[in-house]
Amino acid sequence: MRRLVSGNEACAEAALRAGIRFFGGYPITPSTEIAELMAEELPRVGGVFMQMEDEIASIMAIVGASAAGVPSMTATSGPGFSLMQEGIGYAAMTEIPVVVVDVMRGGPATGLPTKGSQGDLQQARWGTHGDHPVVVFAPRGVEETFALTLRAVEVSERLRVPVILLTDEFIGHMREIVSFPSRVEVYHRQRPRVASSEYVHYAEENNYNAPYASYGEGYAIHLTGLTHRADGFPINDAPTIRWNNERLRAKIEDNLAYLEDNYVDDDPDADTLIVAVGSSARSAYEAKLLTDKPLAYIRLLTLWPFPDATIRGLARGRKRVVVPEMNDGQLCREVQRCLSGDTELVSVTRNDGSMLTPQEVLEVL
Amino acid sequence: MASAKTSGKKHSFTPMVHTYLRMDNRFPHVWCPGCGIGILFAALIHALHELNIPRDKILLASGIGCTSRMPGYLDTDTFHVLHGRALAAATGVKLARPDMEVVVVGGDGDMLAIGGNHFIHAARRNIGITCIVLNNYNYAMTGGQQSPTTPRDMFATTAPYGAIDDPADACSLAAASGAAFVARTTTYNFVQLKRFVKTALSRKGFRLIEVVAQCPTIFGRLNRMPATKDLIAWIKGHTVTLEAAKKMDADELRDKIVTGVFVDREVEEYSDRYARLIKKVRNAH
Numbered sequence: 046m047r048r049l050v051s052g053n054e055a056c057a058e059a060a061l062r063a064g065i066r067f068f069g070g071y072p073i074t075p076s077t078e079i080a081e082l083m084a085e086e087l088p089r090v091g092g093v094f095m096q097m098e099d100e101i102a103s104i105m106a107i108v109g110a111s112a113a114g115v116p117s118m119t120a121t122s123g124p125g126f127s128l129m130q131e132g133i134g135y136a137a138m139t140e141i142p143v144v145v146v147d148v149m150r151g152g153p154a155t156g157l158p159t160k161g162s163q164g165d166l167q168q169a170r171w172g173t174h175g176d177h178p179v180v181v182f183a184p185r186g187v188e189e190t191f192a193l194t195l196r197a198v199e200v201s202e203r204l205r206v207p208v209i210l211l212t213d214e215f216i217g218h219m220r221e222i223v224s225f226p227s228r229v230e231v232y233h234r235q236r237p238r239v240a241s242s243e244y245v246h247y248a249e250e251n252n253y254n255a256p257y258a259s260y261g262e263g264y265a266i267h268l269t270g271l272t273h274r275a276d277g278f279p280i281n282d283a284p285t286i287r288w289n290n291e292r293l294r295a296k297i298e299d300n301l302a303y304l305e306d307n308y309v310d311d312d313p314d315a316d317t318l319i320v321a322v323g324s325s326a327r328s329a330y331e332a333k334l335l336t337d338k339p340l341a342y343i344r345l346l347t348l349w350p351f352p353d354a355t356i357r358g359l360a361r362g363r364k365r366v367v368v369p370e371m372n373d374g375q376l377c378r379e380v381q382r383c384l385s386g387d388t389e390l391v392s393v394t395r396n397d398g399s400m401l402t403p404q405e406v407l408e409v410l
Numbered sequence: 411m412a413s414a415k416t417s418g419k420k421h422s423f424t425p426m427v428h429t430y431l432r433m434d435n436r437f438p439h440v441w442c443p444g445c446g447i448g449i450l451f452a453a454l455i456h457a458l459h460e461l462n463i464p465r466d467k468i469l470l471a472s473g474i475g476c477t478s479r480m481p482g483y484l485d486t487d488t489f490h491v492l493h494g495r496a497l498a499a500a501t502g503v504k505l506a507r508p509d510m511e512v513v514v515v516g517g518d519g520d521m522l523a524i525g526g527n528h529f530i531h532a533a534r535r536n537i538g539i540t541c542i543v544l545n546n547y548n549y550a551m552t553g554g555q556q557s558p559t560t561p562r563d564m565f566a567t568t569a570p571y572g573a574i575d576d577p578a579d580a581c582s583l584a585a586a587s588g589a590a591f592v593a594r595t596t597t598y599n600f601v602q603l604k605r606f607v608k609t610a611l612s613r614k615g616f617r618l619i620e621v622v623a624q625c626p627t628i629f630g631r632l633n634r635m636p637a638t639k640d641l642i643a644w645i646k647g648h649t650v651t652l653e654a655a656k657k658m659d660a661d662e663l664r665d666k667i668v669t670g671v672f673v674d675r676e677v678e679e680y681s682d683r684y685a686r687l688i689k690k691v692r693n694a695h
Contacts, residue, residue: 109498113502
């Protein structure tokens with residue numbers, strides 16, 4: 046069925062269809078419509094919407110609900126996303142699946158509540174302290190918001206990781222035609238198949254589709270944000286600390302192929318590669334269509350883990366790599382890591398609350 | 411209750427308590443000799459046991475601090491959350507699993523300073539949580555800093571010249587926020603403590619028990635009461651019952667620990683209210 050909806054509406058609809066049954070949130074522009082829709086729709090499907098007292102409470106409430114077995118989500122924007130960071134770290138450390146939607150607006154601080162930006166690309170990766178696993182998806186528009194919200198819920202439940210969906214004010218409030226699928230495959234987390242005496246909450250066997258217990262199922266699990274052993278209890282010895290860190294890292298590294306998702310439009314004759322993400326990629330691609338020059342193009346649907354190898358491969362032998370974005374160069378820094386030799390890196394930024402235009406990208410092509 | 415003889419001494423309740431603990435690999439515990447937390451822990455276990463609450467249905471949650479290390483030792487589902495955030499996380503658990511008996515424990519700093527906002531709103535909603543605040547007047551785990559309950563003129567490492575702040579009152583705050591059950595007792599009065607915990611577990615909605623407890627190792631040493639008995643005597647000496655307090659004026663009550671049940675009323679628990687909302691919405695469509 047095709048309907049004209051906004052990015053925020055598409056996000057809420059996808060969350061419901063993906064099986065999200067608990068939403069904890071706090072009003073913040075430009076994400077609020079997601080909470081409003083969840084407040085209306087969740088009770089209809091037997092789920093719970095909670096307006097919490099702040100964003101810290103919101104992230105912790107969804108962590109709690111998910112630990113008790115219910116797929117859970119929150120939505121926010123820059124200032125609220127900043128407040129949620131410690132909770133995102135807690136979800137990463139305890140391996141509790143949650144989905145956090147950040148509808149980006151201009152920052153820092155209160156910044157530009159009603160205007161879009163891509164200022165949270167790095168915060169999404171490194172917002173909480175310490176090294177930690179996190180998966181970040183970034184749609185280009187409304188239809189992809191629907192698709193990537195579905196995927197965010199699935200990946201989160203499969204890998205027991207927090208997954209962040211980065212949209213922005215432009216996408217959140219823009220209306221586009223979406224072809225809604227009649228049926229959506231929903232992944233249900235696997236319960237342990239062993240007796241509670243045999244069960245180890247953080248078994249060596251990690252990652253994809255591993256079964257795990259939730260509260261109330263009789264496994265007497267202990268969840269703590271402290272560095273812990275396989276049975277969940279805190280420990281201070283170096284080998285176990287390394288084991289814990291490696292386990293968290295491995296769940297991303299072992300699943301790179303499952304997580305990586307790019308749109309690539311390569312041209313062997315092109316001496317320039319464009320690397321783009323999210324809404325500003327629309328302008329980048331439009332610029333590519335407007336010029337006769339051969340151009341190679343990659344757009345990252347999965348921003349983190351960053352597709353180092355893919356970008357390195359595409360950039361090899363090119364003269365220039367152009368990175369357009371709506372911040373002061375956060376994506377560009379990351380692309381720089383992947384370049385070698387004489388390849389020139391060109392950063393195209395716009396950071397004034399307005400959309401980057403195709404003309405601004407064309408100027409450097 | 412079963413009794414057992416070990417090393418010639420009679421222990422009437424220890425074997426029962428042990429069945430609730432993760433005895434195989436979690437001991438020794440982190441608490442100092444003379445600490446009041448064990449008294450609360452024993453009272454809680456007795457209350458859960460006497461009320462025959464199924465183990466599979468118990469969740470003990472906490473934030474960060476000395477009291478908040480309690481969940482690590484209880485052999486049920488346990489949740490050691492971030493500093494101050496236990497009530498927010500427990501709210502999520504309760505709404506996801508309304509059949510669970512959710513107990514949240516925490517210290518005065520965890521619950522009333524960093525977690526103060528969640529405390530107010532959990533009480534306002536009357537979410538089905540038994541919340542126990544162990545008030546030892548300081549941040550003990552980090553070495554004795556001033557907390558929201560440190561009494562005026564008493565010492566802490568961050569109040570080296572004596573506290574000039576007026577202390578927070580957990581019971582008044584919970585009562586004003588709408589909690590269904592509010593009581594205060596001390597570790598000196600184990601019988602009353604256990605009774606209050608049992609009563610709280612039998613009620614619905616948000617239930618607060620503030621337990622004034624001794625912290626001889628940190629707070630006691632900073633305030634010239636390094637022996638457990640001195641601090642317990644200080645607590646006892648400052649305790650007045652609610653009945654007696656009614657006959658005292660504000661000046662007399664200024665440094666007193668008023669014990670008793672301040673609020674005990676029937677409310678509809680929040681997750682029951684939400685279940686009713688779901689039913690209403692679904693019937694309308």
